[in-house]
Amino acid sequence: MTTNPIIELDRLTKSYGTKKAVDHLSLKVNKGEIFGLLGPNGAGKTTTILMMLGLAEPTSGQAVVCGINATRNPVGVRRKVGYLPDSAGFYDNLTALDNLMYVGRLNGIPEKDIRSRARNTMEMVGLGAEMHKKTGAYSRGMKQRLGLADLLIREPEVMILDEPTLGIDPAGIREFLMLIRQLSRQQELTVLLSSHHLHQMQQICDRVGIFVEGKLLAEGNLETLAGNLFGKDSFVVQVSLREPLTAPVEIERQLLALPGVNKVSITEGNVDMSCSTDITPDIVRFFVRSGLNVTGVHKKEYGLDEIYHRFFEQNTKKYILNEQAV
Ligand SMILES: Nc1ncnc2c1ncn2[C@@H]1O[C@H](COP(=O)(O)OP(=O)(O)OP(=O)(O)O)[C@@H](O)[C@H]1O
Numbered sequence: 001m002t003t004n005p006i007i008e009l010d011r012l013t014k015s016y017g018t019k020k021a022v023d024h025l026s027l028k029v030n031k032g033e034i035f036g037l038l039g040p041n042g043a044g045k046t047t048t049i050l051m052m053l054g055l056a057e058p059t060s061g062q063a064v065v066c067g068i069n070a071t072r073n074p075v076g077v078r079r080k081v082g083y084l085p086d087s088a089g090f091y092d093n094l095t096a097l098d099n100l101m102y103v104g105r106l107n108g109i110p111e112k113d114i115r116s117r118a119r120n121t122m123e124m125v126g127l128g129a130e131m132h133k134k135t136g137a138y139s140r141g142m143k144q145r146l147g148l149a150d151l152l153i154r155e156p157e158v159m160i161l162d163e164p165t166l167g168i169d170p171a172g173i174r175e176f177l178m179l180i181r182q183l184s185r186q187q188e189l190t191v192l193l194s195s196h197h198l199h200q201m202q203q204i205c206d207r208v209g210i211f212v213e214g215k216l217l218a219e220g221n222l223e224t225l226a227g228n229l230f231g232k233d234s235f236v237v238q239v240s241l242r243e244p245l246t247a248p249v250e251i252e253r254q255l256l257a258l259p260g261v262n263k264v265s266i267t268e269g270n271v272d273m274s275c276s277t278d279i280t281p282d283i284v285r286f287f288v289r290s291g292l293n294v295t296g297v298h299k300k301e302y303g304l305d306e307i308y309h310r311f312f313e314q315n316t317k318k319y320i321l322n323e324q325a326v
Pocket residue numbers: 016020021039040041042043044045046047048196
């Protein structure tokens with residue numbers, strides 16, 4: 001993946017009266033990247049997307065997508081960007097293939113190519129066997145796949161998907177997310193996803209932005225976010241021993257002398273160490289050299305769940321109070 005920004009938001013702001021729905025949002029998303037805009041209801045995700053598509057005018061700042069200023073040239077942006085809202089609409093009494101061919105015609109695909117392009121696109125999203133069914137008989141998951149086909153047939157450079165998994169069952173969600181990832185990787189397609197589902201974002205995003213009350217609190221991959229948040233305690237290693245330590249105080253002192261170990265906690269046969277870098281091999285060597293019988297080594301990885309909740313813990317009790325008031 002290149003570091004070639006295809007989405008550039010510069011201090012993008014949208015106010016409704018005194019309410020700032022989006023507040024000085026600056027962000028770059030690179031070509032081919034899958035970026036997740038993660039935040040609770042009302043965080044400003046949809047407003048941001050609408051400004052990126054030139055469908056809402058920023059109060060200040062700018063959104064440039066594929067090198068085009070979305071406010072000055074919304075039509076130009078929409079030619080390059082495919083947008084899947086949380087529910088895509090189709091003509092229920094037409095077959096899926098006919099729906100897609102209709103979209104193709106509207107988008108100026110030459111008549112002689114339309115049928116084959118539509119068929120290929122249906123295959124691409126895994127609906128090859130269902131293309132002659134009327135969309136009225138499609139499940140929610142199938143409709144979302146058809147929504148993707150509707151974007152892909154226009155050959156976009158960027159896909160923006162707003163809560164794309166809403167209403168799909170768990171097995172369907174996983175398949176749908178994997179399909180997005182596969183399409184992005186195969187075609188070097190940039191994808192911006194908005195969601196408040198941590199686990200889903202964790203499955204497919206290269207980077208996520210944590211967005212609360214119109215502000216981007218942090219962005220990065222999971223490792224960077226964990227590093228920023230948990231700081232010097234980013235890596236937690238737990239070593240289990242067959243026998244409880246006979247001289248815990250001395251072991252604690254020696255462990256703290258290892259470069260990178262910040263905290264040690266000993267309970268019976270378990271030793272937990274918070275470290276600023278991943279020094280698991282050094283720790284294991286230490287225990288072996290000390291003649292202790294190691295029965296297990298576990299390195300704790302911070303997931304998006306912990307990162308997200310830690311942000312809320314750190315970033316305003318006010319936010320939590322507001323949530324409770326709802
Ligand atoms: N047209 C509007 N007029 C007034 N306020 C609005 C308007 N559109 C959005 N808002 C407010 O701006 C804030 C951000 O809304 P937005 O829909 O962008 O959030 P969101 O993160 O997409 O939420 P959700 O996950 O619920 O869709 C909310 O407080 C919302 O009430």
